Amino acid sequence: MSLTNTPTRFGSLARAFHWLTALVILTAIPLGLIANGLSTGPDSIALKAQLFSYHKTLGVAAFVLGALRILWALLQPRPVPLHPERRLETTLAEMVHxxxxxxxxxxxxxxWVHHAAVDGFAPILWPFGQGLPFVPKSESLAALAAATHWLFTKVMAAAILLHILGTIKHHVIDKDATLRRMARGVVAPAMAPSMAKPHRGGIVPLALALVIYAAGAAMAVNMTPALDTAPATASAEAAQTAAPIGNWQVESGALGFSVIQMGAPVSGSFANWSADITFDDTITEGVAGRVVVDVDLTSVSLGSVTDQVKGPEFFDVATHPTARFAADLLAGPEGYRAQGELQLRGSARAVTLPFTLQITDDTAMMTGQLTLDRRDFGIGAGYGDEATVGYAVEVSVNLSAARK
Incomplete structure (x- = not known):
């Protein structure tokens, strides 16, 4: 049988696209529904993430199949309708297609855009990376993509249902060859190939479909909540509740962290934090100053799991809305380090943060990193399997400060 369509028969490639796409979509949809219905508790988080990974992976496959199928449909003549005299029915059927x-x-x-715009839950299993070209990390873009995905899944479900009902109607009531044409590639009955003309469909069904999708796009934009578009590197002054007493004023900076979740790195940040710094850059050995950092934990952002990380299993911001790091700034031959105590989620632990410092005139550029164990602070205590949520949390800070 020919790969290409004829005026009276679907080619084997068109039929293969049809059934393979149906298999992928009708597998991905229940996976997403089941995963969405599972809780994010320690007993079900691993299964939830795994099912979402399968759902997303099949979604990428569906996108590729869909693009190829549309391209093939545009290049190929569509076999003649079995009932060309039923113009309204034919138009509606083509619109549904x-x-x-x-x-x-x-x-x-x-x-896919939502997945690429935020770090977080459930990696895509194809070996192409987790991002998309030209898709920045943006909560606003992720919210728009999520609204679009939610809305158009409903349009897709309606179209699938109409398609199935139409097929049943043709097969059971009309008793025609509609289903057999796609299932077995049978030729349109009672129609000689010499009399049949290639059918490429009219512009009306496509126009109707585009109108529906344009209305859906407008609804998706309207559904998208207004978000704070300030970057994660927001000024540290935003969180200050009292005038600093130190001799250095933070002008800008970023406080971030990264953890391994389900085998994939997930990066987060805090938008609001303050640093009160006293530092004498003439001291090269011993205590050169002091720093007190206050962090507004309610300002945390961790991609698609932001709400979860604010909850009682993790930061528990309702009970512990802030964290504090108070430390001496030590200088020595090995470099600089901030050595002190971190108070987080009701626990206090000794912490040392090595950092680099570059001072030009009256401006200081500081960068530091350290690794914490979330278990030391009772974070994610119910998630005892490191394969689900890693124990190690990489914390990074960089800031620019001006001498007062």
């Missing part, structure tokens, strides 16, 4: 084609691109692509 276009809704399905557009869904096969928009639904998985919006999900």
């Amino acid at each position: 276009w809704l399905l084609y557009l869904s096969l691109v928009i639904v998985p692509l919006s999900g």
